[in-house]
Amino acid sequence: MRILSWNVRGYNAPDKTRLIKRCLDQVRPDILLLQETKIKEEDVNVFSRKFPAWKCILVGAQSASGGLAALWNDSVMDVVVIRSTRWWQWLKIQSFQFQTSFFLINIYGPNNSNLKMQMWEELADIMRNDRENLFILGGDFNAILRPLDKMGSVGWNRQSQRDLSSFVMNLGLIEIPFRTWDFTWTNRSSGFLNMAKRLDRFFIAGDWLESHWKSVAEILPISGSHHYPICLRIQEESAPERCSFKFETMWLRDSNIRKLIEQWWKHNLDNPELKQINREAVNHFSDIFNGVGNQGRDMHQVLGVIPACVKDEHNQRLMEPVSMEEVKLVVFGLGSDKSPGPNDFPALFFQKFWDILAKDILGVVEESRAGGFVLRDFNNTFIALIPKKAEITSFDDFYPISLCNTIYKIISKVMANRLKQILDLVISSEQSGFAPGKSIYEGIILAHEVIYSIQIART
Template sequence: MKTLSWNVRGCNALDKIRLIKRCLDQVRPDVLLLQETKIKEEDFSLFSRKFHSWNCSLVGAQGAFGGLAVLWKGSVVDVTVVRATRWWQWLKIKSMQLQTSFFLFNIYGLINSNLKKQVWSELFEILSNDKENVFILGGDFNALIRPLDKKGGMGWNRQSQRDFHSFVTSAGLIEIPFKRGEFTWTNRRSGFLNIAEKLDRFFIAGDWLECHWTSKAEILPFTGSNHYPISLRLQDDSAPERCPFKFEAMWLRDGNIKSLIDQWWLSLFSKNFNS
């Protein structure tokens, strides 16, 4: 199962819609999390029609700020919105591929430090009251954890960053590292004026050790926003691998090939049937 998360900084322009569709065609996620859509409630139906092959649920923007959206392919995942606020969507995901259910949060960390601290408090309460289920948190947290998460600009050790670090530690969140890339946001300036930060992430919490999942997170090289999209692939590591069938033409030279295939095939069937 693949999840794509992106702070798109507005979905109102036609060129941005085309960019998102191109990203979907190339990455082919099962679930898409969008932050800072800037879509108001009265424009929900218009946005949905532009992605008519996807199911979607949205949280309206406040003026020209914020806005959240989750889009999913109903043929491969079932998504239920448990609860939503201006800053996060709490989703229950049922994956046909993983053959299990888990909770997924689409998060947008606002700039205001007090509101951000309120978001961490809300999420901590939810996570601390449920240790049995698996939770995955993804999105634009708009916060840093360590000095290496920032390049250029002023220092990182502000109170809002300490609050975020405390939340991550107290909630027992485990960050899923990116296979390549370091920073997910840039101010788009060059030289010594360039600032880059790691603001977008995936975390996992809860009883995830029982899932036997392998995970792969990546930063994707799509432009069109000052944030890069990030993807997360989850795969059931306990599922048996399928071995492709191979046939060599030279086998036809053996006159006993038909009887040998019959023996191999009946033996394989018997082994699988009795296991």
């Protein structure tokens, strides 16, 4: 389905009929929304004469200004007018293609800020009283939504911008972005006098994201008015491809997120069916992998020639059960927005909901310590390739880095913190690199001093 909207700035101009027909031939819309037609109500036959295959509903212009019109192809949809004012048309669309109905509002925003605010209030009342239906708002809003919607040195009506922004935010409207350029209106001047704005746009509201409709908007490069035509293309989405879950930081702004996380976390952990399935899977694969072929290489011969640096008392300290303080210190020491790895839960998630997750995280870390292994799901990583230079010719030109799961980072960091306590025992004093308080450059300096001393001795 295609919805075409255009502020034609006067339909009666000689070339406007030709331009509209050109738009219809190129886009083949199912419905055409026109603003500022400057045609009076009694002249509705103007459209039926020039577009006999199209049905038309007109809001007449007043004193040769304004005016709205909706033209549609009645073979693909049925259109009923719910209500109209000088500045908008509220239409109910019954689409034969999608076998569903939705509301479409054709908008022509007034120049006067007070009238514009009145229009937003009228539309807000309509949409607040009908939250269950899908809405599409399209047309010339005669206001920019944000400062970036303007190009040029001339100022803009800041009050109108704030009013439109409040209208959009309060109703939870979603703007359909244009996939072409950014501006829909221009003053058609050249040089430093040129000015452009995004005044025309489409918004959607209601359970649109759950309707499996894909929406794309574009600006058409057809001149003849200070405004360019805009087109909204809607089609049914194919079955979405399965993609990995990603925890979005912006969800933390929702006041209900804590309650939802608590419910989901408790449900997933206390689900008896899930636990039973998990036990059966573990038992099944344990029998397979522990039966044969699990004879690891005997490392005692190798370890026998390495001097023992760690004493029993040190080893006992290393193998103590993990405490909650150890885990909390690590969790809140991680970078909150670092790459979360395949499970897509960043450290910020665990920090924000620590009171809910703490016992389970401690259990996972302690289980890994006691069992001597990390579950495979936690040990999965993404491999990211970082280019070494601008021109890449082979995989040798990349640095591979591993993006680890946050749980894996917590487990490994807890173990690393414990090992730090005995590093001085297992690392020789000559080791200068990758040890706290030492630098790899110490070896370079030492080598320089040795060479210098040899040279002095020879002389």
